[in-house]
Amino acid sequence: xxxxxxxxxxxxxxxxxxxxxxxxxxxxxxxxxxxxxxxxxxxxxxxxxxxxxxxxxxxxxxxxxxxxxxxxxxxxxxxxxxxxxxxxxxxxxxxxxxxxxxxxxxxxxxxxxxxxxxxxxxxxxxxxxxxxxxxxxxxxxxxxxxxxxxxxxxxxxxxxxxxxxxxxxxxxxxxxxxxxxxxxxxxxxxxxxxxxxxxxxxxxxxxxxxxxxxxxxxxxxxxxxxxxxxxxxxxxxxxxxxxxxxxxxxxxxxxxxxxxxxxxxxxxxxxxxxxxxxxxxxxxxxxxxxxxxxxxxxxxxxxxxxxxxxxxxxxxxxxxxxxxxxxxxxxxxxxxxxxxxxxxxxxxxxxxxxxxxxxxxxxxxxxxxxxxxxxxxxxxxxxxxxxxxxxxxxxxxxxxxxxxxxxxxxxxxxxxxxxxxxxxxxxxxxxxxxxxxxxxxxxxxxxxxxxxxxxxxxxxxxxxxxxxxxxxxxxxxxxxxxxxxxxxxxxxxxxxxxxxxxxxxxxxxxxxxxxxxxxxxxxxxxxxxxx
Amino acid sequence: xxxxxxxxxxxxxxxxxxxxxxxxxxxxxxxxxxxxxxxxxxxxxxxxxxxxxxxxxxxxxxxxxxxxxxxxxxxxxxxxxxxxxxxxxxxxxxxxxxxxxxxxxxxxxxxxxxxxxxxxxxxxxxxxxxxxxxxxxxxxxxxxxxxxxxxxxxxxxxxxxxxxxxxxxxxxxxxxxxxxxxxxxxxxxxxxxxxxxxxxxxxxxxxxxxxxxxxxxxxxxxxxxxxxxxxxxxxxxxxxxxxxxxxxxxxxxxxxxxxxxxxxxxxxxxxxxxxxxxxxxxxxxxxxxxxxxxxxxxxxxxxxxxxxxxxxxxxxxxxxx
Numbered sequence: 001x002x003x004x005x006x007x008x009x010x011x012x013x014x015x016x017x018x019x020x021x022x023x024x025x026x027x028x029x030x031x032x033x034x035x036x037x038x039x040x041x042x043x044x045x046x047x048x049x050x051x052x053x054x055x056x057x058x059x060x061x062x063x064x065x066x067x068x069x070x071x072x073x074x075x076x077x078x079x080x081x082x083x084x085x086x087x088x089x090x091x092x093x094x095x096x097x098x099x100x101x102x103x104x105x106x107x108x109x110x111x112x113x114x115x116x117x118x119x120x121x122x123x124x125x126x127x128x129x130x131x132x133x134x135x136x137x138x139x140x141x142x143x144x145x146x147x148x149x150x151x152x153x154x155x156x157x158x159x160x161x162x163x164x165x166x167x168x169x170x171x172x173x174x175x176x177x178x179x180x181x182x183x184x185x186x187x188x189x190x191x192x193x194x195x196x197x198x199x200x201x202x203x204x205x206x207x208x209x210x211x212x213x214x215x216x217x218x219x220x221x222x223x224x225x226x227x228x229x230x231x232x233x234x235x236x237x238x239x240x241x242x243x244x245x246x247x248x249x250x251x252x253x254x255x256x257x258x259x260x261x262x263x264x265x266x267x268x269x270x271x272x273x274x275x276x277x278x279x280x281x282x283x284x285x286x287x288x289x290x291x292x293x294x295x296x297x298x299x300x301x302x303x304x305x306x307x308x309x310x311x312x313x314x315x316x317x318x319x320x321x322x323x324x325x326x327x328x329x330x331x332x333x334x335x336x337x338x339x340x341x342x343x344x345x346x347x348x349x350x351x352x353x354x355x356x357x358x359x360x361x362x363x364x365x366x367x368x369x370x371x372x373x374x375x376x377x378x379x380x381x382x383x384x385x386x387x388x389x390x391x392x393x394x395x396x397x398x399x400x401x402x403x404x405x406x407x408x409x410x411x412x413x414x415x416x417x418x419x420x421x422x423x424x425x426x427x428x429x430x431x432x433x434x435x436x437x438x439x440x441x442x443x444x445x446x447x448x449x450x451x452x453x454x455x456x457x458x459x460x461x462x463x464x465x466x467x468x469x470x471x472x473x474x475x476x477x478x479x480x481x482x483x484x485x486x487x488x489x490x491x492x493x494x495x496x497x498x499x500x501x502x503x504x505x506x507x508x509x510x511x512x513x514x515x516x517x518x519x520x521x522x523x524x525x526x527x528x529x530x531x
Numbered sequence: 532x533x534x535x536x537x538x539x540x541x542x543x544x545x546x547x548x549x550x551x552x553x554x555x556x557x558x559x560x561x562x563x564x565x566x567x568x569x570x571x572x573x574x575x576x577x578x579x580x581x582x583x584x585x586x587x588x589x590x591x592x593x594x595x596x597x598x599x600x601x602x603x604x605x606x607x608x609x610x611x612x613x614x615x616x617x618x619x620x621x622x623x624x625x626x627x628x629x630x631x632x633x634x635x636x637x638x639x640x641x642x643x644x645x646x647x648x649x650x651x652x653x654x655x656x657x658x659x660x661x662x663x664x665x666x667x668x669x670x671x672x673x674x675x676x677x678x679x680x681x682x683x684x685x686x687x688x689x690x691x692x693x694x695x696x697x698x699x700x701x702x703x704x705x706x707x708x709x710x711x712x713x714x715x716x717x718x719x720x721x722x723x724x725x726x727x728x729x730x731x732x733x734x735x736x737x738x739x740x741x742x743x744x745x746x747x748x749x750x751x752x753x754x755x756x757x758x759x760x761x762x763x764x765x766x767x768x769x770x771x772x773x774x775x776x777x778x779x780x781x782x783x784x785x786x787x788x789x790x791x792x793x794x795x796x797x798x799x800x801x802x803x804x805x806x807x808x809x810x811x812x813x814x815x816x817x818x819x820x821x822x823x824x825x826x827x828x829x830x831x832x833x834x835x836x837x838x839x840x841x842x843x844x845x846x847x848x849x850x851x852x
Contacts, residue, residue, distance in 0.1 A: 052726075054850060075728030090723040092716045093842065103716050104727025106709040114709070154727075 003066030005030040005162050005193035006051070006082075011060035013046055020046040022217045024060070028210075030161075033184060033194045035204040035225070038214030039237055039437040040408060044197045045087075047214070048164050052084045053077040064162070078105075080162075083155025087166040089147050093140040097133055097150050098122070101157050118157060125156050129186045130179070143520045144292075145176040152183065163187065164195045169203060173292050174465060174498030175516035181207050201230040202466065213237055238438045248449045251473040253282040257457035258304075258338075258426045263312035263323075265299050273299040274310065275481035281426065281457040286448065288472025288489070289461045291501055296481040297461045298343055301430050304459070305340040306333040316426060334363050339419035341412075343430030343461065349415040350403040357385035357399035360418045388417040393443055409440025416444065420451060427451060430461045445471060465497060479503040480523050534675070538682050540799050545687060546757055547802075548795025549694045550575065550749040550766075554773035555780065555787045556701050557745035563705065563782060564738030565718035565843040569625035570610055571746055572770025573632030578603040578750025580636035583650040583761035584643060586657040592755050595657070599754075600747030606632065607743025608736075615735045618847030629770070637763045650754075650761040659688035659756040690752040695788075697745070702784040714738055718841035721848040731848045749773075775827035781838045794823045 004027040013021040020043045028034040038044050050057045053071040062069050064080045071077050077084070091100050098118050106114040119135055126132040133142065133149050142150070148168060155163055165184075169177040184194055184207060196208060204211050205225060212222040213236040221236050234242045258281040265274035273296050281287045291297050302308040309324035316336050322328045333340065342348035350359050361370060361381055370377050370384075385399040392413045394406070403411060412432065419427065432448065433441040448471060452458055462468050468475055469489065476486040477500035484500040499507060502516040503523065554571045561568040578599035586595030606628055613624035637648035644650055664685035671681040705711035717724045717734045725731050753769070754761045776794055780786035800807070801819035808814075830838055 053728075054726075073728060074726050078728050084726065086726070090720065090726040092720045092723050094719060095712075095716065099712060100723070103712060103723065104729050106712070109709050111707055111709060111712055 002030060004028055004063070005065060006195070007063040008047075008051070009061040009063065011047065011050060011057045011062075013043075013050060013055060013057050019217050021050070021057070024214075024217075024219045026212050026219065026222060028162075028193055028195060030065075030193050031188060031191045032209040033188055033196055033207055035208035035211035036195060036197045036214060037199060037201070037204050037211060037233060037237060039199065040435050041216075042214040042237075043217040044214055045166060048084065048166060048195070048197060051077065052082060052164065078158050078160070081160050082162045082164065083152075083158060083160030084164045085148065085151040085155065085166065085168060087168075087170065089151055091139045091147060091150060094138055096136050096138055097142070097153075098135045100139055100150055101135075101154050105158050121157055122153060125153055128190070129156075129183050131156075131183060141524060143524045144171045145173075145179075145517070145520065148172070148180070149183075161191070162193045162195070164197070166197045167199070168196070169198070169200065170463075171293065173501045173516060173520070174494055175502060175513050176520075177203075179513045179517075200466070201233055204233065205230060215239060234438055240439070242438050243442055246445045246449060246470045248471075249453070251285045251452065253285040253473070254455065255283055256280045257283045257317055258459065259313070259315040259318075260304075261313040263300070263303065263310055263314065265296075265303050265308060265310040267299070273481050274303065277312070277478075277481075277483055279459075279476060279483060279486070281459050283425075283457050284452060284455045285473040286452050286458040286460055286471050287486075288468040288475045289459065289478055290465060290468045290475055290497055291463070291478035293463045295478045295501075297463075297478050298430070299481075300478070301340070301343060301428055301461055304333075304338065304428055305342065306330045306338075330363055331366065334422070334424070337425035339422060339424035339427050341415050341419050341427070341429040341432065343434070345408075345411055345415050350411060352404040353402055355400050355402055356389065356394070356406070356414055357382045359403050359414055360385040360388060360399075362418070364418070364422060388421055389414070391421075392417040392447070407437070407440075409436040409444075412436050412444060413440065416447060420447065425456060427456055427458045428461075429458065431463065432460070433462075433464070433467060465494065468497075469494075477501055534678070538678055540796070540803055542683050542686075543799040543802065544792060544796045545683070545691060546795075547798045548791045549691045550753045550757065550769055551773050551776060551791040551794055552694045552788060553697065553745045553749035553752065554770055555776045555791050556697055556784065557742040557749065558774055558777045559701065559780075559782055559784065559787060560714070560738045560745070561742035562777065562844055563718045563841055564714050564735050565721060565841055565846065565848075566611070566614055566735055566739055566742075567621045567625070567845045568610065568739075568742055569622060569771070569774060570606065570628035570632075571742075571749075571773055572766050572768070573625075573629035574603040574606045574743060574746035575750035575753065575766045575770055576629075576636055576764070577606055577632040578747040579754035579765055580640060580650070580750075580761045582751035583653060583754040584640070586653055586755050587644075587651045587760070590656050592653075592657055592659055595755050596748075596751045599751035600744055603747035603750060604740055604743035607739045607746070611736050611739040614847065615732055615739070618849065621845050621847075633764060636761070640761065640763075648763045653755060653759045657755065658759055659690060659752070661686045661688055662692070688752070688756045690748060690756050693748070694752075698784050698788045701787075705784065710737075715841075718843055721843050722850075725848070725850065735848075746770075772823045775823050778827055778838050778840075779830055782841065797822050 006028040008024060008026050011021055011024045024047060036044050049055050053073045053076050062071055069080050098115050102114045102118045107117060122135050131149050131153055133146050139147055139150060168180060172180060187194060198204060208225045210222060211225050213220045213233060215237055260277055260279045263274050263277040267273050277300060289297055299308060303310040306329045314321045314323060316338060321336055346352060370381050382399050389397040389399060394410050394413045432444050448458060460471055472489045474486055475489050475492060477484045477497055479501060480503055484503060484505060499512055502519045504515055504519055508515045554575055558568055558571055581602040582595040582599030585598035586592050610624050610628055613619040614621040640648045640650060667681040667685035670677045705715060713724060713729055713734055717731055721731045753765060772794055776787060776790035779790040797819055801816050805816050806813050
C-alpha cells in the first residue's frame with residue numbers, strides 16, 4: 001500500500017483561550033482531491049497554515065509521503081513539496097508574472113538566468129495544465145482568475161506535488177470556477193495531491209474524492225464523497241439537521257415599489273461605476289442582483305442607501321428620492337421607507353464596540369417614540385432590543401453585550417432585526433449570509449422570505465449564486481456597472497447567469513470558458529486605463 | 532554670467548549634490564524595503580562627527596570614514612530594532628534618531644575637544660584630497676571642453692566619484708539581482724516574501740544596514756570632504772532634502788541622481804548669490820533654500836505626475852491569522 005501524501009496526527013493549536021484545532025488527524029492519499037469543509041471559524045485555515053509552516057502546532061505530527069516532517073517555516077513546506085494558494089493572493093502587484101513566479105525560487109544571485117528558465121517552465125506548464133497567462137504582464141493588470149493562476153504556477157514552479165487551495169472560488173465567475181476545476185482535474189491526473197478548503201457543498205460534491213468535515217476546531221468526520229450527500233455534510237458541519245433549500249411559495253408580486261431609471265455614479269477616482277442602471281422591484285417579490293464582486297453592486301447599494309451621490313431617477317411608491325445634496329442620507333432614506341442591511345455588517349452595519357441595544361436604534365435614533373425631551377429613552381430601547389433579540393433568535397439574547405462579542409450570524413440577526421422591525425416598504429440587503437454559519441443562514445433566509453410574503457419589495461445583492469437562486473423570484477445580473485439582463489428565476493440556469501456575469505449576452509455554445517476569459521480581460525484592460 | 536562662473540556653479544553643484552545623493556540612495560534602499568527612514572539626517576550627522584573626530588585624532592581620513600560608517604550603521608540598526616523587530620512606529624523612531632544624533636554629537640565633541648561642540652579643523656591627510664584626472668592640465672587650454680573637463684569633471688574627491696558610481700550600482704542591484712528583487716518585493720508585499728519562505732526581517736535589516744552605510748558615506752563626505760571638520764548641526768536639513776529628492780525621484784536610482792543634482796544646483800546658486808536680482812525683482816536667498824521643499828510639495832500635490840511609494844512602506848509586518 002502506498003504511503004499517504006499527507007498525514008496529520010493529533011494536531012492541536014490554541015490561540016490564547018481559543019482552541020482553533022483540537023486533536024486533528026487526517027490522511028490524504030496521493031493523486032486525490034481531498035476536501036475540507038466547515039463553517040467560518042471551524043479551524044480549516046489554521047490547520048492548513050500549520051501544514052504550510054505559518055504557525056507551529058502545539059502538539060501533533062506531520063507526515064509527508066511516509067516521512068515524519070518538521071515544518072517550522074514556509075521554506076520547509078516548499079522543500080517538502082507543499083504549495084499553497086491563499087484566499088487572499090500573496091502576489092507583488094507591480095511585479096510581472098515572471099518576477100512573481102521566481103521570487104524566492106531564484107537560481108543564483110542574478111535574475112537573468114532565472115527569468116529565462118521560468119519563461120520556459122511557464123510555457124510548458126501552461127500547455128500541460130491549461131494554465132496560460134502572459135508572463136510579462138504586471139500582476140495588477142490581470143483579472144482575479146488569472147492572478148489565481150499565477151499563484152498555482154508559483155507552486156508548480158517550485159515543484160509542489162501537494163497543493164492546498166483555500167476558498168479558491170470565492171472571487172471567480174462560474175465559468176472561471178469550472179475552468180479552475182478542470183485545472184485541478186488535470187493536476188490530479190498527473191498524480192498531484194490537492195487539498196481543497198471550502199464552505200461550498202456543491203464544490204465538494206463536484207470535484208473531491210474524499211472529504212473531511214470540521215466543526216469548532218474538531219474533525220467530525222472523513223468520508224468518501226461518492227458515499228455522502230450534501231445534506232449529510234451539512235448536518236456534520238452544523239451538528240444538526242439543516243434545510244438546504246429555502247421553502248417558499250411562488251411570489252405574488254403587486255405594483256412596483258422601487259423604480260430605478262438610468263442611474264449613474266462616478267467614484268472618487270473618476271471611474272464611472274454605475275453606467276445607466278434601470279431596475280424595478282415590485283411589492284411582494286425578491287429581485288436578486290447577481291454578479292462577481294466589484295461590478296457595481298456595492299455602489300448601487302450605497303447610492304440607494306444614501307451614502308453616495310448619483311444621477312438618474314429613483315422612485316419609492318412613485319415618489320422621487322433625492323440622489324445628491326440635502327435630503328440624501330441614510331436617515332432620510334429610512335424615512336422614505338428604504339431599510340438597508342449593508343454588505344459589510346462589521347463596518348457599515350454595526351458599531352462593534354457598542355452594545356447590542358445601542359446598535360438596534362442607529363439610523364432610527366431620531367424617532368420621537370424613543371425620546372423623552374432631549375434625552376433618549378434608554379430603558380425602553382433596551383427592553384425593546386431584548387424582545388427583538390428573542391424574536392430573531394440572537395444568541396445570547398443579552399442586549400448589554402457589545403456587538404463584537406456576537407458571532408457573525410448573530411451580528412447579522414441584530415442588523416436584520418433593526419431594519420426589518422421598522423416595517424419598511426423596500427429592503428436593500430447585501431451579502432446577507434457572508435461569513436454566517438449554516439444554521440443562521442437558514443433563519444436569515446426564512447426572514448427574508450417572510451418579509452416578501454408580507455408584501456415588501458426586496459433587492460438582494462449576493463456574490464453567492466446559490467443564494468441568489470435559493471431566494472430570488474427574478475434575477476438581474478450586473479457586469480461592469482451595467483445590468484446585463486433580468487430573468488425569471490424559474491426560466492434561467494447557472495450557465496446563462498454565469499455568462500451574463502462575464503458580460504456575455506449571447507451563448508457562444510460549447511465550452512464557454514474562452515469567451516468568458518476574453519470578456520474579463522477586456523474589462524480589466526478598460527479598468528487599467530482608468531486606474 | 533560668463534563661462535567660468537557657470538563652471539564654478541556647476542562644480543559646486545556636483546560637490547553639494549554628493550551628500551544628498553548618498554543620503555537619497557540610502558533612503559531608497561530602506562524605503563524600497565518598506566522601512567520609512569526620516570532618520571537620514573541623524574545618521575549623516577553622527578557619521579560626520581565621528582569621521583571628523585577620528586580623522587582629527589589619527590590624521591587618517593580613511594579611519595575617519597570607517598568610524599563614520601560604523602556609527603551610522605549602528606544607528607540604523609537601532610532604527611531596525613525599533614521598527615522591524617519591535618514593530619514600532621517608523622516615523623517616531625526616525626525622529627528619535629535625529630534628536631539623539633543632534634544631542635550626542637555636540638555632547639561628545641565638547642567632552643573630547645572642548646571647542647564648543649566642534650572638532651578641530653582638519654588638515655593634510657585628515658581630509659579628502661582632490662583627484663586630478665589624467666590629462667586635465669594638458670587639456671585645460673582646449674576651448675570649452677578643456678575647462679569643462681579640467682574643472683567640472685576632474686578635481687573632485689574620491690567620494691564624489693564613488694557617489695556617482697553608486698547610482699548605476701544601485702540600479703543594477705535593485706533590478707538585476709536576486710537580492711534586489713526580494714528587496715523590492717518586501718517593500719511591496721511582505722506577505723508574498725514570507726510565504727515564499729524568505730525572511731522578511733532579514734531582508735529589511737539588510738536594507739536598513741545598507742542605508743546606514745550610505746548615510747555614513749554622506750556624513751563623512753560632509754565633514755571631511757566638503758568641509759574641514761565637524762560643527763554642530765552641520766547637516767542643516769540635508770537628510771530631509773534627500774527625502775524630498777527621493778519622492779521627487781519616485782524611488783528610482785537614476786531619477787535620484789537627477790533630483791539630487793537639481794537640489795544641489797539650487798544650493799550652489801543660493802550659496803553663490805545671496806540675493807538674486809532679476810531686473811528689479813529680487814529673489815531672497817531664503818526662497819532658494821526653500822525651493823526643494825516647495826518643489827516636493829508640488830510633486831506630492833500631483834502636478835508633475837504621480838509618485839507612488841512602495842506599498843508596504845511604514846507598516847511593520849505582522850503575520851495575519
